[in-house]
Amino acid sequence: MNCERIESLMVDFLYGEMSDEMSKEFIKHLSECDNCSRNFNELRQVRTLLGKIPEISDQSLNWQTPGENHRKKNNHLRWYFAAAAVLVLTALSLFVALNTSIQYRQGVIVLRFGTNAQPVLTEAEEKTTEPAISSGDVEKLIQYINYLEEKQNAERIIISDQLENLASTTMYELKKRDQIIQLLASYSNLNAEPASLQER
Amino acid sequence: MIETDSSLLANFVNGNEKAFTTLANKWQHHILNFAYRYLGDEEKARDVVQEVLLRLYMSLKKFRGEAKFSTFLFRIITNCCIDTIKKNNHNSKEISFEDLKSDPDLEINIDERTVNPGVKNPADIAHWNDIGEKIRNALMELPESQRIVIIMKEYSHMKFAEIAEITETPESTVKSRMYKGLINLKKILSRNGIKDWSDIE
Numbered sequence: 001m002n003c004e005r006i007e008s009l010m011v012d013f014l015y016g017e018m019s020d021e022m023s024k025e026f027i028k029h030l031s032e033c034d035n036c037s038r039n040f041n042e043l044r045q046v047r048t049l050l051g052k053i054p055e056i057s058d059q060s061l062n063w064q065t066p067g068e069n070h071r072k073k074n075n076h077l078r079w080y081f082a083a084a085a086v087l088v089l090t091a092l093s094l095f096v097a098l099n100t101s102i103q104y105r106q107g108v109i110v111l112r113f114g115t116n117a118q119p120v121l122t123e124a125e126e127k128t129t130e131p132a133i134s135s136g137d138v139e140k141l142i143q144y145i146n147y148l149e150e151k152q153n154a155e156r157i158i159i160s161d162q163l164e165n166l167a168s169t170t171m172y173e174l175k176k177r178d179q180i181i182q183l184l185a186s187y188s189n190l191n192a193e194p195a196s197l198q199e200r
Numbered sequence: 201m202i203e204t205d206s207s208l209l210a211n212f213v214n215g216n217e218k219a220f221t222t223l224a225n226k227w228q229h230h231i232l233n234f235a236y237r238y239l240g241d242e243e244k245a246r247d248v249v250q251e252v253l254l255r256l257y258m259s260l261k262k263f264r265g266e267a268k269f270s271t272f273l274f275r276i277i278t279n280c281c282i283d284t285i286k287k288n289n290h291n292s293k294e295i296s297f298e299d300l301k302s303d304p305d306l307e308i309n310i311d312e313r314t315v316n317p318g319v320k321n322p323a324d325i326a327h328w329n330d331i332g333e334k335i336r337n338a339l340m341e342l343p344e345s346q347r348i349v350i351i352m353k354e355y356s357h358m359k360f361a362e363i364a365e366i367t368e369t370p371e372s373t374v375k376s377r378m379y380k381g382l383i384n385l386k387k388i389l390s391r392n393g394i395k396d397w398s399d400i401e
Contacts, residue, residue, distance in 0.1 A: 011378045046382045052332040058229040
């Protein structure tokens with residue numbers, strides 16, 4: 001090995017990325033060449049000093065869930081978010097998994113549960129003022145709820161009945177935050193189909 | 201049982217949000233200190249951690265495992281750091297080695313140390329903290345291409361091949377940057393105060 005070759009291999013040796021055989025040649029050259037030996041020692045010294053940079057603590061770091069970030073960035077969607085959350089949660093928490101139907105009638109959303117299938121007005125009716133959800137939107141919501149219901153068979157979703165805390169916890173626990181956001185985002189532009197549903 | 205990155209990833213992709221929090225807690229210290237060394241600014245480094253974790257969260261469901269998770273993660277970290285530098289570019293200035301001026305007030309003669317670096321006493325700790333500061337500042341004066349390689353190698357203990365993959369640079373270029381970076385650091389440190397290198401081990 002000549003000096004030029006040794007120089008090109010210095011960092012390999014310094015960080016232990018050199019084969020044993022080549023390492024022997026490398027060491028042999030260093031023992032015979034003052035210049036290369038001096039250069040290598042300098043690298044070693046710099047490396048020693050690099051270990052002296054103090055670390056900083058991550059104790060004050062507070063990882064925010066993306067759900068919280070989304071809410072901050074999507075204030076205009078909050079009404080849709082809350083309305084859909086109430087609807088989805090009410091549906092899911094009350095579902096007995098059989099004979100459930102959802103209808104849009106005279107400006108309100110009607111859910112029917114159980115074998116007797118008595119119409120039940122959701123809390124959405126009381127909470128919604130404006131803007132009104134169009135029947136087209138409801139179709140999409142129904143489609144989405146049906147999807148959730150199907151998913152429920154495969155994976156039991158734990159529903160919190162703390163509707164007041166929807167915004168901070170429950171939707172997140174539904175594990176479908178991104179789909180819901182995507183669905184709701186599509187309502188702000190009704191020409192766009194919700195991608196989450198198109199994919200399925 | 202210690203959960204591996206891949207098992208946490210799999211759990212998260214399957215809908216377990218807590219797996220992501222575990223992953224975030226596991227990596228945030230490393231991300232923070234990587235960004236701190238790269239950017240030289242604690243506040244910006246803390247912002248980078250949040251940004252990295254957010255980008256990671258948003259992109260992980262698309263992660264198909266073609267690359268190692270660490271490679272995937274460090275691409276995000278590097279991009280976030282570069283974005284931060286670009287954002288603050290108007291405040292930064294390029295410094296060439298020739299432009300460096302030594303500041304007599306910052307000079308340290310290693311021979312003046314009265315204790316061995318390995319001994320932990322307050323004077324020793326203060327001294328090495330001061331040295332650490334000098335190294336950190338010197339690192340900031342390196343060209344970014346050299347700085348990033350040194351940080352990845354020295355503090356994230358990556359193989360040269362992995363650094364090459366993350367930075368999308370030939371491995372030979374990575375090694376060359378590493379070598380030049382170390383040589384340049386030596387020059388900067390010599391000009392900025394460390395005069396006697398004979399007993400640094």
